[in-house]
Amino acid sequence: MVWPLAITPGPRQLALLKIVLFAFCLLPLLQLGWNAWNENLGANPIEFITRALGTWTLNFLLITLSVTPLRKITGWHWLLRLRRMLGLYVFFYAFLHLTTYLWLDKFFDWQAIAKDILKRPFITIGMSAFALLLPLALTSNNTMLRRLGGKLWQRLHRAVYVIAILGVVHYWWLVKLNVTLPAVYAVLLALLLGIRVHWRDPQRKIRRQA
Amino acid sequence: MLIKEPDQIAPSEITPRSLFLRRREFVGAATGLVLSAALDPIATALAVEKPLAAAKSPLSTQEKATSLKDVTSYNNFYEFGTDKADPALHAHALKTRPWTISVEGLVKQPKTFSIDDLFKIGPLEERIYRLRCVEGWSMVIPWLGLPLANLLKTVEPLGSAKYVEFTSIADAKTMPGVARGMLDWPYIEGLRIDEAMHPLSLLAVGLYGEALPNQNGAPVRLVVPWKYGFKSSKSIVRIRFVEREPQSAWMKASSREYGFYSNVNPEVDHPRWSQATERRIGEFLKRKTLPFNGYADQVGQLYAGMDLKKNY
Numbered sequence: 001m002v003w004p005l006a007i008t009p010g011p012r013q014l015a016l017l018k019i020v021l022f023a024f025c026l027l028p029l030l031q032l033g034w035n036a037w038n039e040n041l042g043a044n045p046i047e048f049i050t051r052a053l054g055t056w057t058l059n060f061l062l063i064t065l066s067v068t069p070l071r072k073i074t075g076w077h078w079l080l081r082l083r084r085m086l087g088l089y090v091f092f093y094a095f096l097h098l099t100t101y102l103w104l105d106k107f108f109d110w111q112a113i114a115k116d117i118l119k120r121p122f123i124t125i126g127m128s129a130f131a132l133l134l135p136l137a138l139t140s141n142n143t144m145l146r147r148l149g150g151k152l153w154q155r156l157h158r159a160v161y162v163i164a165i166l167g168v169v170h171y172w173w174l175v176k177l178n179v180t181l182p183a184v185y186a187v188l189l190a191l192l193l194g195i196r197v198h199w200r201d202p203q204r205k206i207r208r209q210a
Numbered sequence: 211m212l213i214k215e216p217d218q219i220a221p222s223e224i225t226p227r228s229l230f231l232r233r234r235e236f237v238g239a240a241t242g243l244v245l246s247a248a249l250d251p252i253a254t255a256l257a258v259e260k261p262l263a264a265a266k267s268p269l270s271t272q273e274k275a276t277s278l279k280d281v282t283s284y285n286n287f288y289e290f291g292t293d294k295a296d297p298a299l300h301a302h303a304l305k306t307r308p309w310t311i312s313v314e315g316l317v318k319q320p321k322t323f324s325i326d327d328l329f330k331i332g333p334l335e336e337r338i339y340r341l342r343c344v345e346g347w348s349m350v351i352p353w354l355g356l357p358l359a360n361l362l363k364t365v366e367p368l369g370s371a372k373y374v375e376f377t378s379i380a381d382a383k384t385m386p387g388v389a390r391g392m393l394d395w396p397y398i399e400g401l402r403i404d405e406a407m408h409p410l411s412l413l414a415v416g417l418y419g420e421a422l423p424n425q426n427g428a429p430v431r432l433v434v435p436w437k438y439g440f441k442s443s444k445s446i447v448r449i450r451f452v453e454r455e456p457q458s459a460w461m462k463a464s465s466r467e468y469g470f471y472s473n474v475n476p477e478v479d480h481p482r483w484s485q486a487t488e489r490r491i492g493e494f495l496k497r498k499t500l501p502f503n504g505y506a507d508q509v510g511q512l513y514a515g516m517d518l519k520k521n522y
Binding site: 042043044046047105112116121122174176177178 | 280283288294479484487492496
């Protein structure tokens with residue numbers, strides 16, 4: 001499939017695009033900060049902050065996972081050059097989300113935190129997702145990519161699919177009754193993963209034939 | 211320039227929000243005066259909207275009350291939607307006058323009461339209670355109401371009555387959450403008869419000195435301060451004395467997570483989250499949750515000998 005618009009930014013345009021994207025990805029955090037400054041976070045600000053950061057972690061996860069399908073559909077291969085930053089933003093928001101829980105919710109009461117991780121399935125799952133995300137963030141730079149070698153690096157970074165599933169389950173299990181929003185995330189994720197399976201199959205056949 | 215400092219405006223000069231929101235009705239009421247005729251319901255509405263006179267109660271807590279803004283903007287009232295902001299957004303559509311509560315079932319004298327009748331039964335008291343939500347947050351709310359027992363006694367319950375069942379209004383036309391499903395409407399809750407007759411059980415008709423805002427369960431709601439908030443039914447239309455333990459809306463939705471008793475208990479966790487601590491709205495640090503929400507001295511004996519882990 002080839003998109004009618006063949007756009008390929010030059011190196012300088014791409015650098016500019018990266019700066020713009022970098023700033024754009026900070027907007028949710030700035031908005032949160034602005035609302036906090038204006039005491040506009042409602043009656044339960046800490047819950048609001050935790051949820052907003054969690055939501056944005058999931059949003060960036062889905063955005064990151066859209067890069068490959070979007071690239072295939074549009075033929076804009078340069079989109080791949082933006083993926084690392086998007087992935088790191090997933091980590092950034094996940095880190096802030098976790099920090100809010102550890103600090104503002106639990107005030108570093110490690111005993112209570114350990115109990116939560118062991119006893120609360122949605123927290124167990126959230127923590128696992130973060131634990132899996134950490135090595136991806138640490139190996140995101142070129143040095144680590146070279147050191148690991150492309151194949152191993154790629155295999156490691158496929159953990160993002162598991163992380164995304166864990167992330168959506170984490171959201172689903174914390175909701176009291178109305179699972180509409182978690183279901184929306186689940187459907188979007190299913191589409192993003194499904195399209196990969198769909199695209200992968202014929203390639204496999206070709207490989208087998210060859 | 212003449213700009214008034216906000217603190218120069220006396221609280222009494224500010225039109226209460228509930229009145230302000232109904233200003234068109236009052237203009238209508240004035241017109242009605244001229245036209246005479248259908249005066250009575252409007253007069254009743256006006257009478258109820260006036261600041262309510264109520265005696266202070268020794269059962270009140272001395273703790274600092276949660277701000278009116280938080281009490282009226284952070285609500286769980288799923289008939290209007292599952293978001294905390296939904297009730298304040300949508301509840302204005304609920305028609306709270308005329309309103310009746312029928313008290314029926316295993317009683318000698320089934321009766322239907324208007325809100326005015328409840329005022330007559332009284333006595334109206336201000337009760338400042340802690341409210342602990344099953345989700346892990348809490349508030350302190352100055353309710354206005356009458357002891358539930360005072361109403362229940364008037365119908366003379368029969369000896370066979372063991373439980374009291376509360377039914378809330380479920381009007382799909384004015385309540386978007388009802389139209390959407392989620393819970394099995396109408397909202398049903400229940401108490402054992404001794405719990406319902408306990409002096410702490412309150413039938414609230416107001417808060418912060420005024421009639422209940424719609425989002426808080428107008429015109430009349432239950433307040434059972436030692437149980438999780440969802441046990442305190444809002445906008446009640448029917449109270450029924452029954453022999454068997456009523457199945458509440460939340461029990462039907464998830465009996466593993468929400469039991470009949472639902473007493474506040476830091477030792478018994480919700481299957482998905484801890485109940486050991488709570489966030490008091492307006493406070494930064496979390497507090498420890500107290501057994502029976504701090505009312506153990508008054509209500510503990512109701513559950514003597516019961517396994518509270520089993521009867522959650």
